[in-house]
Amino acid sequence: MGSAHRAWLEPVRDTYLHSGLTLNELSGRVRFAKSKLSELLRGTGLYPRWQILSSLSVELQIPQWPLFLLWKQAAVExxxxxxWIERSGEKTAVATSNSVAPLDHQAFRELVESDFCRYAQVFLDGEQLDAAVSDTFAILWLRWNDALGSPDLRRFAWQALRATVMSRTPHLDGRPDFSEAVFDTLALRNLADTADPFHQVAESLELFAAMSRMPDHQLDVMVLRHLCGLPPEDVSALLGVPLATVQSDERHAVHFLESVICPPPDTEGNTP
Incomplete structure:
Protein backbone atom coordinates (compact mmCIF):
# COMPACT_ATOMS: atom_id res chain seq x y z
CA MET A 1 0.00 0.00 0.00
CA GLY A 2 1.45 3.36 -1.06
CA SER A 3 1.54 6.55 0.99
CA ALA A 4 -1.30 8.16 -0.99
CA HIS A 5 -3.48 5.07 -0.43
CA ARG A 6 -2.93 5.31 3.33
CA ALA A 7 -3.58 9.05 3.14
CA TRP A 8 -7.24 8.56 2.14
CA LEU A 9 -7.83 5.14 3.70
CA GLU A 10 -7.06 6.12 7.28
CA PRO A 11 -9.47 9.11 7.42
CA VAL A 12 -12.20 7.07 5.72
CA ARG A 13 -11.71 4.16 8.10
CA ASP A 14 -11.61 6.44 11.15
CA THR A 15 -14.79 8.20 10.02
CA TYR A 16 -16.54 4.85 9.59
CA LEU A 17 -15.42 3.64 13.03
CA HIS A 18 -16.81 6.80 14.63
CA SER A 19 -20.06 6.74 12.61
CA GLY A 20 -21.75 4.10 14.74
CA LEU A 21 -22.72 2.15 11.63
CA THR A 22 -22.19 -1.58 11.40
CA LEU A 23 -20.57 -3.04 8.32
CA ASN A 24 -23.93 -4.61 7.42
CA GLU A 25 -25.68 -1.24 7.63
CA LEU A 26 -23.01 0.52 5.59
CA SER A 27 -23.03 -2.27 3.01
CA GLY A 28 -26.78 -1.91 2.59
CA ARG A 29 -26.60 1.86 2.20
CA VAL A 30 -23.86 1.90 -0.43
CA ARG A 31 -25.12 -1.31 -2.07
CA PHE A 32 -21.69 -2.89 -2.06
CA ALA A 33 -20.87 -6.42 -0.88
CA LYS A 34 -19.92 -6.59 2.78
CA SER A 35 -16.80 -8.68 2.02
CA LYS A 36 -15.58 -6.17 -0.58
CA LEU A 37 -16.33 -3.26 1.73
CA SER A 38 -14.33 -4.97 4.48
CA GLU A 39 -11.41 -5.42 2.09
CA LEU A 40 -11.56 -1.76 1.12
CA LEU A 41 -11.54 -0.56 4.74
CA ARG A 42 -8.65 -2.90 5.59
CA GLY A 43 -6.66 -1.79 2.55
CA THR A 44 -6.54 -5.29 1.07
CA GLY A 45 -7.75 -6.71 -2.21
CA LEU A 46 -7.86 -4.83 -5.49
CA TYR A 47 -7.52 -1.07 -5.53
CA PRO A 48 -11.11 0.27 -5.36
CA ARG A 49 -12.83 2.17 -8.11
CA TRP A 50 -13.97 5.71 -7.44
CA GLN A 51 -17.66 4.80 -7.52
CA ILE A 52 -17.54 2.98 -4.19
CA LEU A 53 -15.51 5.70 -2.51
CA SER A 54 -17.93 8.28 -3.84
CA SER A 55 -20.84 6.39 -2.30
CA LEU A 56 -18.95 6.05 0.99
CA SER A 57 -18.17 9.74 1.06
CA VAL A 58 -21.88 10.57 0.77
CA GLU A 59 -22.92 8.16 3.54
CA LEU A 60 -20.08 9.14 5.87
CA GLN A 61 -20.27 12.86 5.00
CA ILE A 62 -16.65 13.05 3.85
CA PRO A 63 -15.63 15.92 1.53
CA GLN A 64 -15.46 14.41 -1.92
CA TRP A 65 -12.94 16.65 -3.62
CA PRO A 66 -9.89 16.05 -1.36
CA LEU A 67 -10.85 12.37 -1.20
CA PHE A 68 -10.91 12.21 -5.00
CA LEU A 69 -7.51 13.93 -5.26
CA LEU A 70 -5.92 11.44 -2.86
CA TRP A 71 -7.69 8.49 -4.49
CA LYS A 72 -6.42 9.54 -7.92
CA GLN A 73 -2.85 10.01 -6.65
CA ALA A 74 -2.97 6.58 -5.03
CA ALA A 75 -4.31 5.03 -8.23
CA VAL A 76 -1.24 6.34 -10.06
CA GLU A 77 1.00 4.92 -7.32
CA TRP A 84 -8.68 2.85 -15.83
CA ILE A 85 -8.80 5.98 -13.69
CA GLU A 86 -11.06 7.72 -16.17
CA ARG A 87 -13.38 4.71 -16.56
CA SER A 88 -13.57 4.31 -12.80
CA GLY A 89 -15.22 7.71 -12.44
CA GLU A 90 -17.28 7.74 -15.64
CA LYS A 91 -20.66 7.26 -13.96
CA THR A 92 -19.91 9.29 -10.87
CA ALA A 93 -19.77 13.07 -10.78
CA VAL A 94 -17.26 14.41 -8.31
CA ALA A 95 -18.74 17.07 -6.07
CA THR A 96 -16.72 19.89 -7.56
CA SER A 97 -19.18 22.35 -6.10
CA ASN A 98 -17.50 21.58 -2.78
CA SER A 99 -13.99 21.76 -4.23
CA VAL A 100 -13.18 24.89 -2.25
CA ALA A 101 -11.81 24.17 1.19
CA PRO A 102 -13.32 25.84 4.28
CA LEU A 103 -12.17 29.41 4.74
CA ASP A 104 -10.31 28.67 7.95
CA HIS A 105 -8.52 25.79 6.21
CA GLN A 106 -7.53 28.15 3.39
CA ALA A 107 -6.26 30.74 5.85
CA PHE A 108 -4.26 28.16 7.75
CA ARG A 109 -2.75 26.85 4.51
CA GLU A 110 -1.64 30.33 3.49
CA LEU A 111 -0.04 30.77 6.89
CA VAL A 112 2.07 27.60 6.97
CA GLU A 113 2.45 26.28 3.41
CA SER A 114 5.78 27.92 2.63
CA ASP A 115 7.35 26.59 5.83
CA PHE A 116 5.85 23.15 5.20
CA CYS A 117 7.51 23.18 1.78
CA ARG A 118 10.86 24.21 3.25
CA TYR A 119 10.75 21.33 5.71
CA ALA A 120 9.69 18.81 3.06
CA GLN A 121 12.46 19.99 0.73
CA VAL A 122 15.08 18.74 3.17
CA PHE A 123 13.84 15.17 2.66
CA LEU A 124 12.23 15.17 -0.79
CA ASP A 125 12.52 16.85 -4.15
CA GLY A 126 10.63 17.25 -7.40
CA GLU A 127 7.24 15.58 -7.69
CA GLN A 128 7.62 13.82 -4.34
CA LEU A 129 8.00 17.17 -2.59
CA ASP A 130 4.95 18.69 -4.28
CA ALA A 131 2.84 15.57 -3.72
CA ALA A 132 3.73 15.35 -0.01
CA VAL A 133 2.70 18.92 0.71
CA SER A 134 -0.42 18.71 -1.46
CA ASP A 135 -1.43 15.43 0.19
CA THR A 136 -0.94 16.94 3.64
CA PHE A 137 -3.45 19.71 3.00
CA ALA A 138 -5.89 17.26 1.39
CA ILE A 139 -5.63 15.06 4.50
CA LEU A 140 -6.20 18.08 6.72
CA TRP A 141 -9.26 18.98 4.65
CA LEU A 142 -10.65 15.46 5.08
CA ARG A 143 -10.00 15.63 8.83
CA TRP A 144 -10.62 19.32 9.37
CA ASN A 145 -13.21 18.81 12.10
CA ASP A 146 -10.78 16.52 13.93
CA ALA A 147 -8.04 19.09 13.49
CA LEU A 148 -10.18 21.89 14.90
CA GLY A 149 -11.24 19.71 17.80
CA SER A 150 -7.70 18.66 18.67
CA PRO A 151 -5.78 20.24 21.58
CA ASP A 152 -3.68 22.24 19.11
CA LEU A 153 -4.43 22.68 15.40
CA ARG A 154 -0.80 23.47 14.61
CA ARG A 155 0.46 20.29 16.25
CA PHE A 156 -2.22 18.23 14.49
CA ALA A 157 -1.21 19.69 11.13
CA TRP A 158 2.49 19.18 11.79
CA GLN A 159 1.95 15.52 12.62
CA ALA A 160 0.05 15.11 9.34
CA LEU A 161 2.88 16.77 7.40
CA ARG A 162 5.59 14.78 9.14
CA ALA A 163 3.84 11.46 8.58
CA THR A 164 3.28 12.27 4.91
CA VAL A 165 6.87 13.41 4.32
CA MET A 166 8.39 10.46 6.17
CA SER A 167 6.24 7.98 4.27
CA ARG A 168 7.91 9.21 1.08
CA THR A 169 11.43 9.59 2.48
CA PRO A 170 13.95 6.76 1.94
CA HIS A 171 14.91 5.07 5.20
CA LEU A 172 18.09 3.29 6.22
CA ASP A 173 17.99 1.03 9.28
CA GLY A 174 14.67 2.56 10.24
CA ARG A 175 15.88 6.14 10.16
CA PRO A 176 15.25 8.79 7.45
CA ASP A 177 18.00 9.01 4.86
CA PHE A 178 17.95 12.47 3.33
CA SER A 179 21.37 12.43 1.67
CA GLU A 180 19.73 12.52 -1.78
CA ALA A 181 18.13 15.89 -0.99
CA VAL A 182 21.09 17.21 0.97
CA PHE A 183 22.40 19.50 -1.77
CA ASP A 184 19.15 21.48 -1.85
CA THR A 185 19.39 22.48 1.80
CA LEU A 186 20.61 25.67 3.38
CA ALA A 187 23.75 24.03 4.73
CA LEU A 188 25.20 23.36 1.26
CA ARG A 189 24.07 26.34 -0.76
CA ASN A 190 27.34 28.19 -0.37
CA LEU A 191 29.83 25.39 -1.01
CA ALA A 192 31.50 27.47 -3.71
CA ASP A 193 32.59 29.94 -1.03
CA THR A 194 34.47 27.34 1.02
CA ALA A 195 38.17 26.64 0.64
CA ASP A 196 37.62 22.88 0.42
CA PRO A 197 34.08 22.15 -0.83
CA PHE A 198 34.61 18.37 -0.95
CA HIS A 199 35.64 18.34 2.69
CA GLN A 200 32.54 20.40 3.46
CA VAL A 201 30.36 17.85 1.65
CA ALA A 202 31.86 15.00 3.64
CA GLU A 203 31.33 16.84 6.91
CA SER A 204 27.76 17.68 5.97
CA LEU A 205 26.94 14.09 5.04
CA GLU A 206 28.32 12.98 8.41
CA LEU A 207 26.18 15.62 10.09
CA PHE A 208 23.01 14.52 8.34
CA ALA A 209 23.69 10.88 9.14
CA ALA A 210 24.06 11.79 12.82
CA MET A 211 20.92 13.95 12.74
CA SER A 212 18.86 11.04 11.43
CA ARG A 213 19.61 9.17 14.67
CA MET A 214 18.07 11.85 16.88
CA PRO A 215 14.54 11.59 18.34
CA ASP A 216 11.88 12.84 15.94
CA HIS A 217 11.11 16.04 17.84
CA GLN A 218 14.81 16.98 18.05
CA LEU A 219 15.34 16.22 14.37
CA ASP A 220 12.42 18.46 13.40
CA VAL A 221 13.72 21.33 15.52
CA MET A 222 17.23 21.05 14.05
CA VAL A 223 15.92 20.85 10.49
CA LEU A 224 13.71 23.91 10.95
CA ARG A 225 16.30 25.90 12.87
CA HIS A 226 19.50 25.11 10.99
CA LEU A 227 18.48 23.87 7.55
CA CYS A 228 15.39 26.00 7.02
CA GLY A 229 16.74 28.99 8.97
CA LEU A 230 13.64 29.63 11.09
CA PRO A 231 14.00 31.53 14.39
CA PRO A 232 12.99 29.65 17.57
CA GLU A 233 9.73 31.60 17.90
CA ASP A 234 8.63 30.56 14.41
CA VAL A 235 9.55 26.93 15.06
CA SER A 236 7.48 27.03 18.25
CA ALA A 237 4.47 28.39 16.36
CA LEU A 238 4.85 25.92 13.49
CA LEU A 239 5.16 22.84 15.71
CA GLY A 240 2.56 23.96 18.22
CA VAL A 241 4.90 23.48 21.18
CA PRO A 242 6.19 25.97 23.81
CA LEU A 243 9.27 28.02 22.98
CA ALA A 244 11.05 26.49 25.99
CA THR A 245 10.53 23.04 24.46
CA VAL A 246 12.10 24.14 21.18
CA GLN A 247 15.10 25.61 23.00
CA SER A 248 15.53 22.51 25.14
CA ASP A 249 15.30 20.19 22.12
CA GLU A 250 17.88 22.27 20.28
CA ARG A 251 20.32 22.21 23.22
CA HIS A 252 20.04 18.44 23.59
CA ALA A 253 20.38 17.92 19.83
CA VAL A 254 23.48 20.11 19.60
CA HIS A 255 25.04 18.30 22.55
CA PHE A 256 24.33 14.95 20.89
CA LEU A 257 25.83 16.05 17.56
CA GLU A 258 28.93 17.42 19.26
CA SER A 259 29.41 14.15 21.12
CA VAL A 260 29.09 12.13 17.90
CA ILE A 261 30.92 14.30 15.39
CA CYS A 262 33.45 16.04 17.65
CA PRO A 263 33.87 13.70 20.64
CA PRO A 264 36.24 14.84 23.38
CA PRO A 265 39.78 13.42 23.11
CA ASP A 266 40.38 10.15 24.91
CA THR A 267 42.57 11.05 27.83
CA GLU A 268 42.66 7.54 29.29
CA GLY A 269 46.21 6.58 30.14
CA ASN A 270 47.47 10.15 29.75
CA THR A 271 47.11 11.15 33.39
CA PRO A 272 50.50 12.09 34.80
Missing part, protein backbone atom coordinates in the same frame (compact mmCIF):
# COMPACT_ATOMS: atom_id res chain seq x y z
CA UNK A 78 -0.83 1.59 -7.75
CA UNK A 79 0.15 1.70 -11.45
CA UNK A 80 -3.41 2.12 -12.69
CA UNK A 81 -3.59 3.42 -16.23
CA UNK A 82 -5.09 6.80 -17.07
CA UNK A 83 -7.82 4.91 -18.94
Missing amino acids: AHKSPE
Whole structure:
Protein backbone atom coordinates (compact mmCIF):
# COMPACT_ATOMS: atom_id res chain seq x y z
CA MET A 1 0.00 0.00 0.00
CA GLY A 2 1.45 3.36 -1.06
CA SER A 3 1.54 6.55 0.99
CA ALA A 4 -1.30 8.16 -0.99
CA HIS A 5 -3.48 5.07 -0.43
CA ARG A 6 -2.93 5.31 3.33
CA ALA A 7 -3.58 9.05 3.14
CA TRP A 8 -7.24 8.56 2.14
CA LEU A 9 -7.83 5.14 3.70
CA GLU A 10 -7.06 6.12 7.28
CA PRO A 11 -9.47 9.11 7.42
CA VAL A 12 -12.20 7.07 5.72
CA ARG A 13 -11.71 4.16 8.10
CA ASP A 14 -11.61 6.44 11.15
CA THR A 15 -14.79 8.20 10.02
CA TYR A 16 -16.54 4.85 9.59
CA LEU A 17 -15.42 3.64 13.03
CA HIS A 18 -16.81 6.80 14.63
CA SER A 19 -20.06 6.74 12.61
CA GLY A 20 -21.75 4.10 14.74
CA LEU A 21 -22.72 2.15 11.63
CA THR A 22 -22.19 -1.58 11.40
CA LEU A 23 -20.57 -3.04 8.32
CA ASN A 24 -23.93 -4.61 7.42
CA GLU A 25 -25.68 -1.24 7.63
CA LEU A 26 -23.01 0.52 5.59
CA SER A 27 -23.03 -2.27 3.01
CA GLY A 28 -26.78 -1.91 2.59
CA ARG A 29 -26.60 1.86 2.20
CA VAL A 30 -23.86 1.90 -0.43
CA ARG A 31 -25.12 -1.31 -2.07
CA PHE A 32 -21.69 -2.89 -2.06
CA ALA A 33 -20.87 -6.42 -0.88
CA LYS A 34 -19.92 -6.59 2.78
CA SER A 35 -16.80 -8.68 2.02
CA LYS A 36 -15.58 -6.17 -0.58
CA LEU A 37 -16.33 -3.26 1.73
CA SER A 38 -14.33 -4.97 4.48
CA GLU A 39 -11.41 -5.42 2.09
CA LEU A 40 -11.56 -1.76 1.12
CA LEU A 41 -11.54 -0.56 4.74
CA ARG A 42 -8.65 -2.90 5.59
CA GLY A 43 -6.66 -1.79 2.55
CA THR A 44 -6.54 -5.29 1.07
CA GLY A 45 -7.75 -6.71 -2.21
CA LEU A 46 -7.86 -4.83 -5.49
CA TYR A 47 -7.52 -1.07 -5.53
CA PRO A 48 -11.11 0.27 -5.36
CA ARG A 49 -12.83 2.17 -8.11
CA TRP A 50 -13.97 5.71 -7.44
CA GLN A 51 -17.66 4.80 -7.52
CA ILE A 52 -17.54 2.98 -4.19
CA LEU A 53 -15.51 5.70 -2.51
CA SER A 54 -17.93 8.28 -3.84
CA SER A 55 -20.84 6.39 -2.30
CA LEU A 56 -18.95 6.05 0.99
CA SER A 57 -18.17 9.74 1.06
CA VAL A 58 -21.88 10.57 0.77
CA GLU A 59 -22.92 8.16 3.54
CA LEU A 60 -20.08 9.14 5.87
CA GLN A 61 -20.27 12.86 5.00
CA ILE A 62 -16.65 13.05 3.85
CA PRO A 63 -15.63 15.92 1.53
CA GLN A 64 -15.46 14.41 -1.92
CA TRP A 65 -12.94 16.65 -3.62
CA PRO A 66 -9.89 16.05 -1.36
CA LEU A 67 -10.85 12.37 -1.20
CA PHE A 68 -10.91 12.21 -5.00
CA LEU A 69 -7.51 13.93 -5.26
CA LEU A 70 -5.92 11.44 -2.86
CA TRP A 71 -7.69 8.49 -4.49
CA LYS A 72 -6.42 9.54 -7.92
CA GLN A 73 -2.85 10.01 -6.65
CA ALA A 74 -2.97 6.58 -5.03
CA ALA A 75 -4.31 5.03 -8.23
CA VAL A 76 -1.24 6.34 -10.06
CA GLU A 77 1.00 4.92 -7.32
CA ALA A 78 -0.83 1.59 -7.75
CA HIS A 79 0.15 1.70 -11.45
CA LYS A 80 -3.41 2.12 -12.69
CA SER A 81 -3.59 3.42 -16.23
CA PRO A 82 -5.09 6.80 -17.07
CA GLU A 83 -7.82 4.91 -18.94
CA TRP A 84 -8.68 2.85 -15.83
CA ILE A 85 -8.80 5.98 -13.69
CA GLU A 86 -11.06 7.72 -16.17
CA ARG A 87 -13.38 4.71 -16.56
CA SER A 88 -13.57 4.31 -12.80
CA GLY A 89 -15.22 7.71 -12.44
CA GLU A 90 -17.28 7.74 -15.64
CA LYS A 91 -20.66 7.26 -13.96
CA THR A 92 -19.91 9.29 -10.87
CA ALA A 93 -19.77 13.07 -10.78
CA VAL A 94 -17.26 14.41 -8.31
CA ALA A 95 -18.74 17.07 -6.07
CA THR A 96 -16.72 19.89 -7.56
CA SER A 97 -19.18 22.35 -6.10
CA ASN A 98 -17.50 21.58 -2.78
CA SER A 99 -13.99 21.76 -4.23
CA VAL A 100 -13.18 24.89 -2.25
CA ALA A 101 -11.81 24.17 1.19
CA PRO A 102 -13.32 25.84 4.28
CA LEU A 103 -12.17 29.41 4.74
CA ASP A 104 -10.31 28.67 7.95
CA HIS A 105 -8.52 25.79 6.21
CA GLN A 106 -7.53 28.15 3.39
CA ALA A 107 -6.26 30.74 5.85
CA PHE A 108 -4.26 28.16 7.75
CA ARG A 109 -2.75 26.85 4.51
CA GLU A 110 -1.64 30.33 3.49
CA LEU A 111 -0.04 30.77 6.89
CA VAL A 112 2.07 27.60 6.97
CA GLU A 113 2.45 26.28 3.41
CA SER A 114 5.78 27.92 2.63
CA ASP A 115 7.35 26.59 5.83
CA PHE A 116 5.85 23.15 5.20
CA CYS A 117 7.51 23.18 1.78
CA ARG A 118 10.86 24.21 3.25
CA TYR A 119 10.75 21.33 5.71
CA ALA A 120 9.69 18.81 3.06
CA GLN A 121 12.46 19.99 0.73
CA VAL A 122 15.08 18.74 3.17
CA PHE A 123 13.84 15.17 2.66
CA LEU A 124 12.23 15.17 -0.79
CA ASP A 125 12.52 16.85 -4.15
CA GLY A 126 10.63 17.25 -7.40
CA GLU A 127 7.24 15.58 -7.69
CA GLN A 128 7.62 13.82 -4.34
CA LEU A 129 8.00 17.17 -2.59
CA ASP A 130 4.95 18.69 -4.28
CA ALA A 131 2.84 15.57 -3.72
CA ALA A 132 3.73 15.35 -0.01
CA VAL A 133 2.70 18.92 0.71
CA SER A 134 -0.42 18.71 -1.46
CA ASP A 135 -1.43 15.43 0.19
CA THR A 136 -0.94 16.94 3.64
CA PHE A 137 -3.45 19.71 3.00
CA ALA A 138 -5.89 17.26 1.39
CA ILE A 139 -5.63 15.06 4.50
CA LEU A 140 -6.20 18.08 6.72
CA TRP A 141 -9.26 18.98 4.65
CA LEU A 142 -10.65 15.46 5.08
CA ARG A 143 -10.00 15.63 8.83
CA TRP A 144 -10.62 19.32 9.37
CA ASN A 145 -13.21 18.81 12.10
CA ASP A 146 -10.78 16.52 13.93
CA ALA A 147 -8.04 19.09 13.49
CA LEU A 148 -10.18 21.89 14.90
CA GLY A 149 -11.24 19.71 17.80
CA SER A 150 -7.70 18.66 18.67
CA PRO A 151 -5.78 20.24 21.58
CA ASP A 152 -3.68 22.24 19.11
CA LEU A 153 -4.43 22.68 15.40
CA ARG A 154 -0.80 23.47 14.61
CA ARG A 155 0.46 20.29 16.25
CA PHE A 156 -2.22 18.23 14.49
CA ALA A 157 -1.21 19.69 11.13
CA TRP A 158 2.49 19.18 11.79
CA GLN A 159 1.95 15.52 12.62
CA ALA A 160 0.05 15.11 9.34
CA LEU A 161 2.88 16.77 7.40
CA ARG A 162 5.59 14.78 9.14
CA ALA A 163 3.84 11.46 8.58
CA THR A 164 3.28 12.27 4.91
CA VAL A 165 6.87 13.41 4.32
CA MET A 166 8.39 10.46 6.17
CA SER A 167 6.24 7.98 4.27
CA ARG A 168 7.91 9.21 1.08
CA THR A 169 11.43 9.59 2.48
CA PRO A 170 13.95 6.76 1.94
CA HIS A 171 14.91 5.07 5.20
CA LEU A 172 18.09 3.29 6.22
CA ASP A 173 17.99 1.03 9.28
CA GLY A 174 14.67 2.56 10.24
CA ARG A 175 15.88 6.14 10.16
CA PRO A 176 15.25 8.79 7.45
CA ASP A 177 18.00 9.01 4.86
CA PHE A 178 17.95 12.47 3.33
CA SER A 179 21.37 12.43 1.67
CA GLU A 180 19.73 12.52 -1.78
CA ALA A 181 18.13 15.89 -0.99
CA VAL A 182 21.09 17.21 0.97
CA PHE A 183 22.40 19.50 -1.77
CA ASP A 184 19.15 21.48 -1.85
CA THR A 185 19.39 22.48 1.80
CA LEU A 186 20.61 25.67 3.38
CA ALA A 187 23.75 24.03 4.73
CA LEU A 188 25.20 23.36 1.26
CA ARG A 189 24.07 26.34 -0.76
CA ASN A 190 27.34 28.19 -0.37
CA LEU A 191 29.83 25.39 -1.01
CA ALA A 192 31.50 27.47 -3.71
CA ASP A 193 32.59 29.94 -1.03
CA THR A 194 34.47 27.34 1.02
CA ALA A 195 38.17 26.64 0.64
CA ASP A 196 37.62 22.88 0.42
CA PRO A 197 34.08 22.15 -0.83
CA PHE A 198 34.61 18.37 -0.95
CA HIS A 199 35.64 18.34 2.69
CA GLN A 200 32.54 20.40 3.46
CA VAL A 201 30.36 17.85 1.65
CA ALA A 202 31.86 15.00 3.64
CA GLU A 203 31.33 16.84 6.91
CA SER A 204 27.76 17.68 5.97
CA LEU A 205 26.94 14.09 5.04
CA GLU A 206 28.32 12.98 8.41
CA LEU A 207 26.18 15.62 10.09
CA PHE A 208 23.01 14.52 8.34
CA ALA A 209 23.69 10.88 9.14
CA ALA A 210 24.06 11.79 12.82
CA MET A 211 20.92 13.95 12.74
CA SER A 212 18.86 11.04 11.43
CA ARG A 213 19.61 9.17 14.67
CA MET A 214 18.07 11.85 16.88
CA PRO A 215 14.54 11.59 18.34
CA ASP A 216 11.88 12.84 15.94
CA HIS A 217 11.11 16.04 17.84
CA GLN A 218 14.81 16.98 18.05
CA LEU A 219 15.34 16.22 14.37
CA ASP A 220 12.42 18.46 13.40
CA VAL A 221 13.72 21.33 15.52
CA MET A 222 17.23 21.05 14.05
CA VAL A 223 15.92 20.85 10.49
CA LEU A 224 13.71 23.91 10.95
CA ARG A 225 16.30 25.90 12.87
CA HIS A 226 19.50 25.11 10.99
CA LEU A 227 18.48 23.87 7.55
CA CYS A 228 15.39 26.00 7.02
CA GLY A 229 16.74 28.99 8.97
CA LEU A 230 13.64 29.63 11.09
CA PRO A 231 14.00 31.53 14.39
CA PRO A 232 12.99 29.65 17.57
CA GLU A 233 9.73 31.60 17.90
CA ASP A 234 8.63 30.56 14.41
CA VAL A 235 9.55 26.93 15.06
CA SER A 236 7.48 27.03 18.25
CA ALA A 237 4.47 28.39 16.36
CA LEU A 238 4.85 25.92 13.49
CA LEU A 239 5.16 22.84 15.71
CA GLY A 240 2.56 23.96 18.22
CA VAL A 241 4.90 23.48 21.18
CA PRO A 242 6.19 25.97 23.81
CA LEU A 243 9.27 28.02 22.98
CA ALA A 244 11.05 26.49 25.99
CA THR A 245 10.53 23.04 24.46
CA VAL A 246 12.10 24.14 21.18
CA GLN A 247 15.10 25.61 23.00
CA SER A 248 15.53 22.51 25.14
CA ASP A 249 15.30 20.19 22.12
CA GLU A 250 17.88 22.27 20.28
CA ARG A 251 20.32 22.21 23.22
CA HIS A 252 20.04 18.44 23.59
CA ALA A 253 20.38 17.92 19.83
CA VAL A 254 23.48 20.11 19.60
CA HIS A 255 25.04 18.30 22.55
CA PHE A 256 24.33 14.95 20.89
CA LEU A 257 25.83 16.05 17.56
CA GLU A 258 28.93 17.42 19.26
CA SER A 259 29.41 14.15 21.12
CA VAL A 260 29.09 12.13 17.90
CA ILE A 261 30.92 14.30 15.39
CA CYS A 262 33.45 16.04 17.65
CA PRO A 263 33.87 13.70 20.64
CA PRO A 264 36.24 14.84 23.38
CA PRO A 265 39.78 13.42 23.11
CA ASP A 266 40.38 10.15 24.91
CA THR A 267 42.57 11.05 27.83
CA GLU A 268 42.66 7.54 29.29
CA GLY A 269 46.21 6.58 30.14
CA ASN A 270 47.47 10.15 29.75
CA THR A 271 47.11 11.15 33.39
CA PRO A 272 50.50 12.09 34.80
